[in-house]
Amino acid sequence: MSAQMRIAVAGAGLIGRRHIELIAASKDCVLSGIADPSPAAKDYARSHGVPWHVDHRALLEQVKPDGLIIASPNTLHLPMAIDCAEAGVPALIEKPVTETVATAQRLCAAIKRTGVPMLVGHHRRHNPIIKAAREAVATGKLGQLTAVVGLWLLKKPDDYFDAAWRREAGGGPLLINLIHDIDNLRFICGEITEVQALTSNKMRGFAVEDTAALLLRFASGALGTVTVSDATPAPWSWELSSGENAAYPKQDQPCYIFSGTSGSLSVPNMELWSYAQQRGWYAPLSRKTVAPPAFDPLVEQLRHFCAVIAGREQALITAEDAMGTLAVVEAVSEAARTGQTISPRRIMEQAA
Secondary structure: OOOOEEEEEEOOOHHHHHHHHHHHHOOOEEEEEEEOOOHHHHHHHHHHOOOEEOOHHHHHHHOOOOEEEEOOOHHHHHHHHHHHHHHOOOEEEEOOOOOOHHHHHHHHHHHHHHOOOEEEEOHHHHOHHHHHHHHHHHOOOOOOEEEEEEEEEOEOOHHHHHOHHHHOOOOOHHHHOHHHHHHHHHHHHOOEEEEEEEEEOOOOOOOOOOEEEEEEEEOOOOEEEEEEEOEOOOOOOHHHHHOOOOOOOOOOOOOEEEEEOOOEEEEOOOEEEEEOOOOOOOOOEEEEEOOOOOOOHHHHHHHHHHHHHHOOOOOOOOHHHHHHHHHHHHHHHHHHHHOOOEOHHHHHHHHO
16 A cells, blocks of 8 residues: 655645545545644644644745645735745645736746646535536537526625625625636536626625626537625525535525536536427426435545645646636626626736
8 A cells, every 4th residue: 555645734724624634534645734823723733743834835844745735815825836836845725726817827837847736626626516517518418508507696694794804805705706616617618718797785885796697608609697696595506505515504406507409407406307209398308317426525635636646647627727717707807897798818818
């Protein structure tokens, strides 16, 4: 049996500690150190019997881990990942890959120059439901994809906004939450080439949006709509529909619909609708459930990270791929601000 990978974690906040729990339960790796300047992180590292460092650079130099999970604030993703590249240490970077497309391009250049593999933590790509939806589209089970519907509707509790940054531009559902759904749609349906968007802050009156409506064009020619609001009691969001995170009460409702010329698939309840024989609106529709095996995508992501470090697998989502998701989110913000149709590719070209 091969030796376990020595994985360190930078950032011992909520998601960082979740990664640490997964490492402790894994047969593929062991925790080798924690970098986080807070006194609480020092005590946490001591409780796990691993070295603690204020700075990730000291951790890279002294611990020399096989890989580093970057679970720090977004502003630190770029410098930490570049330091990993320079030190020859593969990294799993929590989403978003960096703050902006421009900074993501700097990271991609460093990765290309050093050849050090990097994996970005859009962990939902590892979910068997998302993989099954992608397979249904890619293999033509739905025929030619025509229309996509995405919903992210729920109500955040009032005390969520006690943190001032969540009431300001950049702290709303577009940049904090929608990035997950955009990545899911790109992974399942292919590239998004054009974006139109409207936003509203009418419900709370904060500087940041509480509601948005998106219109998307995919490279395949399919069109999509996405409706987003964090101000309404509703069951139609990945958080509440998928059951992926036990902290949210699971609802038996879809949050995505993928429609093609031969059938339609609702996700994550995975109901496939099609005609058995005769086609047309007078004919009865048949419904069957596609049931992929269930497993924790974060567990699979960690296993995959160890395999990427060992050179057994290629990264499911690279920094360059994750930059594509970030470009769509930036295009949404610009489209809402200007009222124009925005190309994510143009966002990347302008940032170069």
